[in-house]
Amino acid sequence: MSIIEIKNLTKIYDGSTVEVRAVDHIDLSFEQGEFTAVVGPSGSGKTTFLNMLGGLDAPTEGEVIIDNVDIWQLNSRKRIDFRLHNIGFVFQAYNLLPVLTAKENVELIMELQRRPKEERTERALSLLEAVGLGDRVDSRPSKLSGGQQQRVAVARALASRPKFILADEPTANLDSKSTENLLDIMENLNKEENITFIFSTHDARVMKKARRIVTLEDGKILSDEIKQP
């Protein structure tokens, strides 16, 4: 049973002159434990696709069914709550709260989930430990490198115990060493904890690590290959 079923997913932007079919009738499904890259040239619709998958951007047509819930049938309040409990997000620009420390950034999402204080602190510390930042828990993002910030973002995404993690170009702002480091961490989490990752990328080295590669072009699926281990 797939954890995500995508049916006939379409997004049309009504430009003033021409309409843009950013995502064009995509059918796709994702399984628990996948480590999948969504690739394609700039403007091929990767971000739009991931945003609709994550409940951030409304499709013009089609369905996104996560664990038997058609997320675009939910009202906006329920959809926000659904995101909070089911989807982890990692963004290209890290997007941590600058006024919070690494630990507080990770705790915040658990507080939104109304988890008890002790659990929050404990889990935040162990997740930061897991991404190799056990000694930087009290640093604010401005005191961390891009790679370190992105690792905090991964810890934050994991904190809510989501069904899967969506990452739109998580390594685009990182140098090659940080990229490798982040991918190792993601790969490890995937292998050891069976965390599902779906991420987009431009980077050939990142693609190489993926076990499934979905290639988009002009909003359509050009290829969908699963590597045999």
Added chain:
Amino acid sequence: MLISIAWRNVWRNKLRSGIIITAITLGLIAGIFSTAVYEGMVIQRVDKVIMSELSHIQIHEPGFRNSMELTGFIPNAASIASKVDDIEGVEGVSNRIIVYSMVSSAETGAGVKITGIIPKEEKKVSNIHTKLVEGNYFGEDTRSKRIKPIVIGQKLAEKLKVHLGSKVVITLQDVNNNLTGAPFRVKGIFNTLSIVFDEGNVYVRYEDLRALTGLPDGAAHEIAILAMNNEMAEVLKPKVEAVAPGLEVLTWINLSPEMNYLNEAMDLYLYIFIVIILFALLFGIINTMLMAVLERTKEIGMLMAIGMNKLRVFVLIMYETVFLTLTGGLLGVILGALISIYFETHKIDLSLWAEGYMELGYDPFVYTSLEYGMLGNVTIMVLITGVLASIYPAWKALSYNPADALRIE
């Protein structure tokens, strides 16, 4: 954690927050200080009227205050006065004979209110004796017993062109409607700083005026009573009525409703004044918060993306606005209060601008009077301003679509 995020957000742009906080602080200092100044002026004005003429409670024969007839006297005023004097809370009682008539010098004459008083008693009720600029207040050393002493206002002395030791003549109609008169010698000149009062009032001894008018022994037109404080007047009124049957007993509030009105209206005006200040600040706060929200579009988009619901986003912005506002508000209230308290004991000299005030009966200087209850009310008003100011920026933040917000570079 929302609270701590909001508080830290206030200090992210220190300059911008500092400017609006300073504006709020200064606005409230100005508001509270001027409130204390006006309050002080009103209290001073009320006290002055009470102390120079009104006293706290007056007893008259019914109708006297309208007719001002010489015959409208209280025959047994002396015995009533001694009973009133025994009431707990009464500081002083003074019997007054009041005649509206003419006083003239060699040069000219003027219509005045002539009050006959027993100096020893009157000193307990009014403070004219402390306002003398020349001579004395019916002192013992009156050299000539034959010629009666009179104390007049400085303005009147100028008008009559008389000075200390000059002779003036009082002319009046006695109880039998005979025109009569007597010479008096100016023994004291007072200046209460109220031009109207100083031009229209003269004081002579009770016995001198009684003899001249032909009133019976122990009679008076007015029994003036001073209570321990202004508020006490209403409490004492029924007790005074009990010992003065059939007479009209009025407190300073009844006697001079405009004084009380001034007091109460001023309170209202001052709150309106502060509301206007806060209203002006409201727009500054909204502007500051709109900038903050706009600047953090992407961050707010991220929070909504990871699952912060609209209510929490709204509350987050509201907390931040309230913290920003309260920081300035509390600073302003505290500093405003401290400055006002300082000037409760250090006089503010208004003599440069006071010409007009003096005409109206205000003093050319003022001590502030801070009402502590007001500080609490103003703080609550600041809080409400913060909440109101947050609505539009918070609503603006809610209008963000996370997908669009996150695309911002």
